[in-house]
Amino acid sequence: LASEEPPGKKQAAQSSKDELWHPSWVEATGERTIAQRLRAGPQDGEKMKLFTSWFCPFAQRAWIALEEKGVDYSYVEINPYEVDPQLPGGYTKKQLPIEVKKAMYPDFVQSSPRGLVPAVADPNGDKVWESLHVVQYVDERFDHPPFFLPKGDPLKRAHVRIWSDFVTERMQKNFYMLLMDQDPEKQATAKGAFFAECRTFAKAMSTDGPYFLGKEISMVDIALFPFWQRFLWVGGYYRGLVMPDDPEFRRLQSWWEACSERPAFKNTLV
Ligand SMILES: N[C@@H](CCC(=O)N[C@@H](CS)C(=O)NCC(=O)O)C(=O)O
Structure with a gap:
Protein backbone atom coordinates (compact mmCIF):
# COMPACT_ATOMS: atom_id res chain seq x y z
CA LEU A 1 0.00 0.00 0.00
CA ALA A 2 1.30 3.43 -0.94
CA SER A 3 0.45 4.83 2.50
CA GLU A 4 2.74 2.28 4.16
CA GLU A 5 5.76 3.37 2.22
CA PRO A 6 8.32 5.37 4.21
CA PRO A 7 8.08 9.15 3.77
CA GLY A 8 9.67 10.41 0.61
CA LYS A 9 9.75 7.02 -1.10
CA LYS A 10 6.97 7.69 -3.58
CA GLN A 11 7.85 10.40 -6.11
CA ALA A 12 5.71 13.53 -6.02
CA ALA A 13 4.41 14.57 -9.42
CA GLN A 14 6.62 16.78 -11.57
CA SER A 15 5.08 16.43 -15.01
CA SER A 16 1.75 15.44 -16.51
CA LYS A 17 3.09 11.94 -17.16
CA ASP A 18 3.59 11.24 -13.44
CA GLU A 19 1.16 9.09 -11.49
CA LEU A 20 0.38 11.73 -8.84
CA TRP A 21 -0.08 14.64 -11.29
CA HIS A 22 -3.35 16.39 -10.55
CA PRO A 23 -5.70 16.36 -13.59
CA SER A 24 -6.68 20.01 -13.03
CA TRP A 25 -3.04 21.17 -13.46
CA VAL A 26 -2.03 22.50 -16.85
CA GLU A 27 1.56 22.40 -18.01
CA ALA A 28 2.92 25.91 -18.50
CA THR A 29 5.96 27.49 -20.20
CA GLY A 30 8.19 26.54 -17.28
CA GLU A 31 7.50 22.84 -17.68
CA ARG A 32 8.99 22.98 -21.15
CA THR A 33 12.16 24.56 -19.76
CA ILE A 34 12.33 21.87 -17.10
CA ALA A 35 11.93 19.04 -19.62
CA GLN A 36 14.73 20.51 -21.72
CA ARG A 37 17.10 21.07 -18.78
CA LEU A 38 16.44 17.68 -17.19
CA ARG A 39 17.50 15.79 -20.29
CA ALA A 40 20.81 14.26 -19.24
CA GLY A 41 23.50 15.02 -21.80
CA PRO A 42 27.11 13.83 -22.06
CA GLN A 43 28.34 17.24 -20.84
CA ASP A 44 26.12 17.34 -17.77
CA GLY A 45 29.07 16.90 -15.42
CA GLU A 46 30.52 20.13 -16.77
CA LYS A 47 27.39 22.21 -16.23
CA MET A 48 26.30 24.26 -13.27
CA LYS A 49 23.65 22.38 -11.32
CA LEU A 50 20.54 24.13 -10.08
CA PHE A 51 18.97 22.31 -7.11
CA THR A 52 15.38 23.44 -7.13
CA SER A 53 11.74 22.56 -6.54
CA TRP A 54 9.40 23.57 -9.33
CA PHE A 55 6.85 25.00 -6.87
CA CYS A 56 9.28 27.10 -4.84
CA PRO A 57 9.28 30.90 -5.39
CA PHE A 58 12.70 31.27 -3.74
CA ALA A 59 14.15 28.68 -6.09
CA GLN A 60 12.51 30.43 -9.04
CA ARG A 61 14.70 33.46 -8.31
CA ALA A 62 17.86 31.42 -8.88
CA TRP A 63 16.25 29.85 -11.94
CA ILE A 64 15.45 33.26 -13.50
CA ALA A 65 19.02 34.42 -12.80
CA LEU A 66 20.50 31.48 -14.72
CA GLU A 67 18.03 31.92 -17.58
CA GLU A 68 18.74 35.68 -17.79
CA LYS A 69 22.49 35.07 -17.99
CA GLY A 70 22.00 32.41 -20.67
CA VAL A 71 23.85 29.80 -18.61
CA ASP A 72 23.82 26.20 -19.86
CA TYR A 73 22.84 24.72 -16.49
CA SER A 74 21.28 21.41 -15.54
CA TYR A 75 18.05 21.30 -13.55
CA VAL A 76 17.92 18.99 -10.54
CA GLU A 77 14.46 18.61 -9.05
CA ILE A 78 14.36 18.18 -5.26
CA ASN A 79 11.30 17.56 -3.14
CA PRO A 80 12.33 18.59 0.38
CA TYR A 81 8.97 17.52 1.84
CA GLU A 82 7.28 14.27 2.74
CA VAL A 83 5.10 12.73 0.04
CA ASP A 84 1.45 11.99 0.75
CA PRO A 85 -0.28 10.31 -2.21
CA GLN A 86 -3.64 11.52 -0.84
CA LEU A 87 -2.74 15.15 -1.55
CA PRO A 88 -2.65 16.80 -5.01
CA GLY A 89 0.61 15.86 -6.66
CA GLY A 90 1.67 14.12 -3.42
CA TYR A 91 2.86 17.44 -1.98
CA THR A 92 2.91 18.15 1.75
CA LYS A 93 4.67 20.96 3.60
CA LYS A 94 6.14 18.46 6.09
CA GLN A 95 9.88 18.97 6.16
CA LEU A 96 12.00 15.87 5.75
CA PRO A 97 14.65 15.49 8.47
CA ILE A 98 18.08 16.52 7.27
CA GLU A 99 19.35 12.91 7.56
CA VAL A 100 16.63 11.76 5.16
CA LYS A 101 17.46 14.58 2.75
CA LYS A 102 21.14 13.61 2.97
CA ALA A 103 20.33 10.00 2.10
CA MET A 104 17.99 10.93 -0.75
CA TYR A 105 19.95 13.83 -2.23
CA PRO A 106 23.58 13.70 -1.07
CA ASP A 107 24.86 16.17 -3.72
CA PHE A 108 22.13 18.64 -2.90
CA VAL A 109 22.80 18.68 0.84
CA GLN A 110 26.49 19.24 0.12
CA SER A 111 25.45 22.45 -1.65
CA SER A 112 22.77 23.48 0.83
CA PRO A 113 23.65 22.62 4.43
CA ARG A 114 20.05 22.91 5.74
CA GLY A 115 18.61 21.16 2.72
CA LEU A 116 16.65 24.17 1.46
CA VAL A 117 16.19 24.96 -2.22
CA PRO A 118 17.59 26.75 -4.12
CA ALA A 119 21.29 25.95 -4.26
CA VAL A 120 23.78 25.80 -7.08
CA ALA A 121 26.92 23.73 -7.61
CA ASP A 122 29.49 24.78 -10.17
CA PRO A 123 31.73 22.09 -11.70
CA ASN A 124 34.66 24.18 -10.36
CA GLY A 125 33.53 23.19 -6.84
CA ASP A 126 31.65 26.40 -5.90
CA LYS A 127 28.52 25.77 -3.86
CA VAL A 128 26.07 28.55 -2.96
CA TRP A 129 22.66 28.54 -1.28
CA GLU A 130 20.02 31.13 -0.17
CA SER A 131 18.07 32.58 -3.11
CA LEU A 132 19.32 36.18 -3.11
CA HIS A 133 22.89 35.07 -2.52
CA VAL A 134 22.62 32.65 -5.43
CA VAL A 135 21.33 35.48 -7.65
CA GLN A 136 24.31 37.67 -6.65
CA TYR A 137 26.75 34.81 -7.11
CA VAL A 138 25.38 34.07 -10.61
CA ASP A 139 25.69 37.79 -11.42
CA GLU A 140 29.40 37.83 -10.55
CA ARG A 141 30.25 34.34 -11.78
CA PHE A 142 28.84 35.17 -15.23
CA ASP A 143 30.25 38.65 -15.43
CA HIS A 144 28.33 39.96 -18.44
CA PRO A 145 25.00 41.77 -19.01
CA PRO A 146 22.33 41.81 -17.86
CA PHE A 147 23.82 42.80 -14.51
CA PHE A 148 21.55 42.22 -11.54
CA LEU A 149 23.37 44.82 -9.44
CA PRO A 150 24.43 47.99 -11.30
CA LYS A 151 28.20 47.94 -11.76
CA GLY A 152 30.28 50.66 -10.12
CA ASP A 153 27.38 52.25 -8.28
N1 LIG B 1 15.65 31.84 2.76
C1 LIG B 1 15.62 30.77 1.81
C2 LIG B 1 14.25 30.12 1.79
C3 LIG B 1 14.18 28.90 0.89
C4 LIG B 1 13.01 27.98 1.24
O1 LIG B 1 12.30 28.20 2.23
N2 LIG B 1 12.80 26.93 0.44
C5 LIG B 1 11.79 25.93 0.75
C6 LIG B 1 10.96 25.54 -0.45
S1 LIG B 1 9.97 26.88 -1.04
C7 LIG B 1 12.50 24.67 1.23
O2 LIG B 1 13.52 24.30 0.71
N3 LIG B 1 11.93 24.01 2.23
C8 LIG B 1 12.44 22.77 2.71
C9 LIG B 1 12.43 22.69 4.21
O3 LIG B 1 11.95 23.62 4.85
O4 LIG B 1 12.91 21.68 4.72
C10 LIG B 1 16.01 31.31 0.43
O5 LIG B 1 15.76 32.51 0.18
O6 LIG B 1 16.58 30.57 -0.38
Whole structure:
Protein backbone atom coordinates (compact mmCIF):
# COMPACT_ATOMS: atom_id res chain seq x y z
CA LEU A 1 0.00 0.00 0.00
CA ALA A 2 1.30 3.43 -0.94
CA SER A 3 0.45 4.83 2.50
CA GLU A 4 2.74 2.28 4.16
CA GLU A 5 5.76 3.37 2.22
CA PRO A 6 8.32 5.37 4.21
CA PRO A 7 8.08 9.15 3.77
CA GLY A 8 9.67 10.41 0.61
CA LYS A 9 9.75 7.02 -1.10
CA LYS A 10 6.97 7.69 -3.58
CA GLN A 11 7.85 10.40 -6.11
CA ALA A 12 5.71 13.53 -6.02
CA ALA A 13 4.41 14.57 -9.42
CA GLN A 14 6.62 16.78 -11.57
CA SER A 15 5.08 16.43 -15.01
CA SER A 16 1.75 15.44 -16.51
CA LYS A 17 3.09 11.94 -17.16
CA ASP A 18 3.59 11.24 -13.44
CA GLU A 19 1.16 9.09 -11.49
CA LEU A 20 0.38 11.73 -8.84
CA TRP A 21 -0.08 14.64 -11.29
CA HIS A 22 -3.35 16.39 -10.55
CA PRO A 23 -5.70 16.36 -13.59
CA SER A 24 -6.68 20.01 -13.03
CA TRP A 25 -3.04 21.17 -13.46
CA VAL A 26 -2.03 22.50 -16.85
CA GLU A 27 1.56 22.40 -18.01
CA ALA A 28 2.92 25.91 -18.50
CA THR A 29 5.96 27.49 -20.20
CA GLY A 30 8.19 26.54 -17.28
CA GLU A 31 7.50 22.84 -17.68
CA ARG A 32 8.99 22.98 -21.15
CA THR A 33 12.16 24.56 -19.76
CA ILE A 34 12.33 21.87 -17.10
CA ALA A 35 11.93 19.04 -19.62
CA GLN A 36 14.73 20.51 -21.72
CA ARG A 37 17.10 21.07 -18.78
CA LEU A 38 16.44 17.68 -17.19
CA ARG A 39 17.50 15.79 -20.29
CA ALA A 40 20.81 14.26 -19.24
CA GLY A 41 23.50 15.02 -21.80
CA PRO A 42 27.11 13.83 -22.06
CA GLN A 43 28.34 17.24 -20.84
CA ASP A 44 26.12 17.34 -17.77
CA GLY A 45 29.07 16.90 -15.42
CA GLU A 46 30.52 20.13 -16.77
CA LYS A 47 27.39 22.21 -16.23
CA MET A 48 26.30 24.26 -13.27
CA LYS A 49 23.65 22.38 -11.32
CA LEU A 50 20.54 24.13 -10.08
CA PHE A 51 18.97 22.31 -7.11
CA THR A 52 15.38 23.44 -7.13
CA SER A 53 11.74 22.56 -6.54
CA TRP A 54 9.40 23.57 -9.33
CA PHE A 55 6.85 25.00 -6.87
CA CYS A 56 9.28 27.10 -4.84
CA PRO A 57 9.28 30.90 -5.39
CA PHE A 58 12.70 31.27 -3.74
CA ALA A 59 14.15 28.68 -6.09
CA GLN A 60 12.51 30.43 -9.04
CA ARG A 61 14.70 33.46 -8.31
CA ALA A 62 17.86 31.42 -8.88
CA TRP A 63 16.25 29.85 -11.94
CA ILE A 64 15.45 33.26 -13.50
CA ALA A 65 19.02 34.42 -12.80
CA LEU A 66 20.50 31.48 -14.72
CA GLU A 67 18.03 31.92 -17.58
CA GLU A 68 18.74 35.68 -17.79
CA LYS A 69 22.49 35.07 -17.99
CA GLY A 70 22.00 32.41 -20.67
CA VAL A 71 23.85 29.80 -18.61
CA ASP A 72 23.82 26.20 -19.86
CA TYR A 73 22.84 24.72 -16.49
CA SER A 74 21.28 21.41 -15.54
CA TYR A 75 18.05 21.30 -13.55
CA VAL A 76 17.92 18.99 -10.54
CA GLU A 77 14.46 18.61 -9.05
CA ILE A 78 14.36 18.18 -5.26
CA ASN A 79 11.30 17.56 -3.14
CA PRO A 80 12.33 18.59 0.38
CA TYR A 81 8.97 17.52 1.84
CA GLU A 82 7.28 14.27 2.74
CA VAL A 83 5.10 12.73 0.04
CA ASP A 84 1.45 11.99 0.75
CA PRO A 85 -0.28 10.31 -2.21
CA GLN A 86 -3.64 11.52 -0.84
CA LEU A 87 -2.74 15.15 -1.55
CA PRO A 88 -2.65 16.80 -5.01
CA GLY A 89 0.61 15.86 -6.66
CA GLY A 90 1.67 14.12 -3.42
CA TYR A 91 2.86 17.44 -1.98
CA THR A 92 2.91 18.15 1.75
CA LYS A 93 4.67 20.96 3.60
CA LYS A 94 6.14 18.46 6.09
CA GLN A 95 9.88 18.97 6.16
CA LEU A 96 12.00 15.87 5.75
CA PRO A 97 14.65 15.49 8.47
CA ILE A 98 18.08 16.52 7.27
CA GLU A 99 19.35 12.91 7.56
CA VAL A 100 16.63 11.76 5.16
CA LYS A 101 17.46 14.58 2.75
CA LYS A 102 21.14 13.61 2.97
CA ALA A 103 20.33 10.00 2.10
CA MET A 104 17.99 10.93 -0.75
CA TYR A 105 19.95 13.83 -2.23
CA PRO A 106 23.58 13.70 -1.07
CA ASP A 107 24.86 16.17 -3.72
CA PHE A 108 22.13 18.64 -2.90
CA VAL A 109 22.80 18.68 0.84
CA GLN A 110 26.49 19.24 0.12
CA SER A 111 25.45 22.45 -1.65
CA SER A 112 22.77 23.48 0.83
CA PRO A 113 23.65 22.62 4.43
CA ARG A 114 20.05 22.91 5.74
CA GLY A 115 18.61 21.16 2.72
CA LEU A 116 16.65 24.17 1.46
CA VAL A 117 16.19 24.96 -2.22
CA PRO A 118 17.59 26.75 -4.12
CA ALA A 119 21.29 25.95 -4.26
CA VAL A 120 23.78 25.80 -7.08
CA ALA A 121 26.92 23.73 -7.61
CA ASP A 122 29.49 24.78 -10.17
CA PRO A 123 31.73 22.09 -11.70
CA ASN A 124 34.66 24.18 -10.36
CA GLY A 125 33.53 23.19 -6.84
CA ASP A 126 31.65 26.40 -5.90
CA LYS A 127 28.52 25.77 -3.86
CA VAL A 128 26.07 28.55 -2.96
CA TRP A 129 22.66 28.54 -1.28
CA GLU A 130 20.02 31.13 -0.17
CA SER A 131 18.07 32.58 -3.11
CA LEU A 132 19.32 36.18 -3.11
CA HIS A 133 22.89 35.07 -2.52
CA VAL A 134 22.62 32.65 -5.43
CA VAL A 135 21.33 35.48 -7.65
CA GLN A 136 24.31 37.67 -6.65
CA TYR A 137 26.75 34.81 -7.11
CA VAL A 138 25.38 34.07 -10.61
CA ASP A 139 25.69 37.79 -11.42
CA GLU A 140 29.40 37.83 -10.55
CA ARG A 141 30.25 34.34 -11.78
CA PHE A 142 28.84 35.17 -15.23
CA ASP A 143 30.25 38.65 -15.43
CA HIS A 144 28.33 39.96 -18.44
CA PRO A 145 25.00 41.77 -19.01
CA PRO A 146 22.33 41.81 -17.86
CA PHE A 147 23.82 42.80 -14.51
CA PHE A 148 21.55 42.22 -11.54
CA LEU A 149 23.37 44.82 -9.44
CA PRO A 150 24.43 47.99 -11.30
CA LYS A 151 28.20 47.94 -11.76
CA GLY A 152 30.28 50.66 -10.12
CA ASP A 153 27.38 52.25 -8.28
CA PRO A 154 27.64 51.42 -4.58
CA LEU A 155 24.49 53.32 -3.60
CA LYS A 156 22.28 51.70 -6.24
CA ARG A 157 23.73 48.30 -5.37
CA ALA A 158 22.83 48.89 -1.73
CA HIS A 159 19.30 49.95 -2.69
CA VAL A 160 18.85 46.88 -4.86
CA ARG A 161 19.73 44.72 -1.85
CA ILE A 162 17.48 46.72 0.48
CA TRP A 163 14.43 46.43 -1.80
CA SER A 164 15.09 42.79 -2.56
CA ASP A 165 15.01 42.12 1.18
CA PHE A 166 11.85 44.23 1.45
CA VAL A 167 10.10 41.86 -0.97
CA THR A 168 10.81 38.90 1.28
CA GLU A 169 10.52 40.55 4.67
CA ARG A 170 7.52 42.80 4.09
CA MET A 171 5.48 41.91 1.01
CA GLN A 172 5.87 38.13 1.06
CA LYS A 173 5.44 37.82 4.84
CA ASN A 174 2.19 39.82 4.85
CA PHE A 175 0.81 37.89 1.90
CA TYR A 176 1.62 34.65 3.68
CA MET A 177 -0.31 35.82 6.73
CA LEU A 178 -3.29 36.64 4.53
CA LEU A 179 -3.10 33.16 3.06
CA MET A 180 -2.60 31.26 6.31
CA ASP A 181 -5.08 33.06 8.55
CA GLN A 182 -8.48 31.34 8.64
CA ASP A 183 -10.25 34.16 10.52
CA PRO A 184 -11.87 36.59 8.01
CA GLU A 185 -11.25 39.60 10.24
CA LYS A 186 -7.55 38.81 10.58
CA GLN A 187 -7.43 38.16 6.84
CA ALA A 188 -8.81 41.65 6.17
CA THR A 189 -6.14 43.17 8.44
CA ALA A 190 -3.42 41.16 6.73
CA LYS A 191 -4.73 42.22 3.33
CA GLY A 192 -4.59 45.89 4.35
CA ALA A 193 -1.03 45.47 5.59
CA PHE A 194 -0.06 43.64 2.41
CA PHE A 195 -1.47 46.40 0.19
CA ALA A 196 0.30 49.05 2.25
CA GLU A 197 3.66 47.29 1.77
CA CYS A 198 2.99 46.99 -1.97
CA ARG A 199 2.35 50.73 -2.16
CA THR A 200 5.55 51.52 -0.27
CA PHE A 201 7.42 49.35 -2.74
CA ALA A 202 5.71 50.94 -5.77
CA LYS A 203 6.68 54.42 -4.55
CA ALA A 204 10.32 53.33 -4.52
CA MET A 205 10.15 52.19 -8.16
CA SER A 206 11.67 54.28 -10.93
CA THR A 207 9.15 56.35 -12.88
CA ASP A 208 11.00 56.12 -16.19
CA GLY A 209 10.94 52.48 -17.05
CA PRO A 210 9.03 49.34 -16.58
CA TYR A 211 11.51 47.73 -14.19
CA PHE A 212 12.27 48.62 -10.61
CA LEU A 213 15.37 50.63 -11.57
CA GLY A 214 13.96 51.88 -14.88
CA LYS A 215 15.13 50.57 -18.23
CA GLU A 216 17.33 47.74 -16.94
CA ILE A 217 16.33 44.75 -14.87
CA SER A 218 17.94 44.15 -11.50
CA MET A 219 17.84 41.69 -8.63
CA VAL A 220 14.75 43.44 -7.26
CA ASP A 221 12.71 42.34 -10.28
CA ILE A 222 14.03 38.80 -9.95
CA ALA A 223 13.28 38.82 -6.21
CA LEU A 224 9.67 39.92 -6.65
CA PHE A 225 8.53 38.20 -9.85
CA PRO A 226 7.97 34.67 -8.39
CA PHE A 227 6.07 36.15 -5.46
CA TRP A 228 3.95 38.52 -7.54
CA GLN A 229 3.03 35.53 -9.68
CA ARG A 230 1.75 33.81 -6.53
CA PHE A 231 0.05 36.95 -5.20
CA LEU A 232 -1.95 36.99 -8.45
CA TRP A 233 -2.48 33.29 -9.05
CA VAL A 234 -2.62 31.80 -5.55
CA GLY A 235 -4.09 34.91 -3.89
CA GLY A 236 -6.77 35.15 -6.58
CA TYR A 237 -7.67 31.48 -6.32
CA TYR A 238 -7.67 31.01 -2.55
CA ARG A 239 -8.53 34.47 -1.25
CA GLY A 240 -10.30 36.14 -4.19
CA LEU A 241 -7.52 38.70 -4.04
CA VAL A 242 -8.00 41.53 -6.52
CA MET A 243 -5.30 44.18 -6.68
CA PRO A 244 -6.63 47.73 -6.18
CA ASP A 245 -6.84 50.11 -9.12
CA ASP A 246 -4.69 53.09 -8.17
CA PRO A 247 -1.43 54.65 -9.44
CA GLU A 248 0.78 52.44 -7.24
CA PHE A 249 -0.87 49.21 -8.28
CA ARG A 250 -0.98 50.32 -11.93
CA ARG A 251 2.77 50.85 -11.72
CA LEU A 252 3.13 47.31 -10.37
CA GLN A 253 0.86 45.97 -13.09
CA SER A 254 2.97 47.52 -15.87
CA TRP A 255 6.07 46.13 -14.13
CA TRP A 256 4.50 42.66 -14.05
CA GLU A 257 3.60 42.83 -17.75
CA ALA A 258 7.12 43.94 -18.73
CA CYS A 259 8.75 41.15 -16.72
CA SER A 260 6.32 38.53 -18.03
CA GLU A 261 7.39 39.38 -21.57
CA ARG A 262 11.06 38.64 -20.91
CA PRO A 263 11.80 35.10 -22.15
CA ALA A 264 13.95 34.31 -19.10
CA PHE A 265 11.10 35.12 -16.72
CA LYS A 266 8.48 33.47 -18.89
CA ASN A 267 10.58 30.29 -19.07
CA THR A 268 10.07 29.82 -15.33
CA LEU A 269 6.27 30.14 -15.13
CA VAL A 270 4.82 26.96 -13.67
N1 LIG B 1 15.65 31.84 2.76
C1 LIG B 1 15.62 30.77 1.81
C2 LIG B 1 14.25 30.12 1.79
C3 LIG B 1 14.18 28.90 0.89
C4 LIG B 1 13.01 27.98 1.24
O1 LIG B 1 12.30 28.20 2.23
N2 LIG B 1 12.80 26.93 0.44
C5 LIG B 1 11.79 25.93 0.75
C6 LIG B 1 10.96 25.54 -0.45
S1 LIG B 1 9.97 26.88 -1.04
C7 LIG B 1 12.50 24.67 1.23
O2 LIG B 1 13.52 24.30 0.71
N3 LIG B 1 11.93 24.01 2.23
C8 LIG B 1 12.44 22.77 2.71
C9 LIG B 1 12.43 22.69 4.21
O3 LIG B 1 11.95 23.62 4.85
O4 LIG B 1 12.91 21.68 4.72
C10 LIG B 1 16.01 31.31 0.43
O5 LIG B 1 15.76 32.51 0.18
O6 LIG B 1 16.58 30.57 -0.38
